[in-house]
Structures are given as structure tokens and as C-alpha cells.
Amino acid sequence: xxxxxxxxxxxxxxxxxxxxxxxxxxxxxxxxxxxxxxxxxxxxxxxxxxxxxxxxxxxxxxxxxxxxxxxxxxxxxxxxxxxxxxxxx
Numbered sequence: 534x535x536x537x538x539x540x541x542x543x544x545x546x547x548x549x550x551x552x553x554x555x556x557x558x559x560x561x562x563x564x565x566x567x568x569x570x571x572x573x574x575x576x577x578x579x580x581x582x583x584x585x586x587x588x589x590x591x592x593x594x595x596x597x598x599x600x601x602x603x604x605x606x607x608x609x610x611x612x613x614x615x616x617x618x619x620x621x622x
Contacts, residue, residue, distance in 0.1 A: 543566055
């Protein structure tokens with residue numbers, strides 16, 4: 534199953550991002566699957582330090598290592614795209 538179709542994976546990703554970025558005032562349900570995570574439209578208000586925390590969380594929780602900032606920007610755009618990267622099929 535493709536990651537963007539896997540609701541459990543997407544919930545895990547949302548919880549991990551909220552936890553590692555210490556955004557305790559946001560619930561996973563408030564974070565939509567297709568919003569650009571690092572945009573003004575996202576309820577998380579993420580910055581570059583949060584990007585580092587998300588990268589470390591991906592490595593810790595999912596065994597995913599993104600080698601550089603270009604790879605990060607390519608894959609960590611929305612919950613759906615990130616889920617598809619982790620679980621392509």
C-alpha cells in the first residue's frame with residue numbers, strides 16, 4: 534500500500550512531527566495531509582530548527598536518513614509526500 538493511502542503511517546508521521554517540534558498545542562487531526570509543512574498555510578509554523586528535529590525523528594522512528602537539505606526539501610513537503618517516500622508501494 535502506498536504511504537499516502539496508509540492512514541496509520543500518516544498518523545504516526547503527524548504525531549512524530551508534533552512531538553519532535555514540541556508543538557503540543559496542535560493535534561494530529563488539525564494537520565492536513567496535503568498542506569505544505571513549511572508554508573504559512575501550515576498550522577505548525579515550522580522553522581529550520583524544526584527541520585533538523587524532523588530529520589532526526591525520521592531517522593529515529595523510521596530508519597530514514599536524508600543525506601542533505603536538498604533531499605529533505607524534496608521529500609518533506611507534505612504528509613502525503615513524506616508517507617509515499619517512506620512507503621512507496
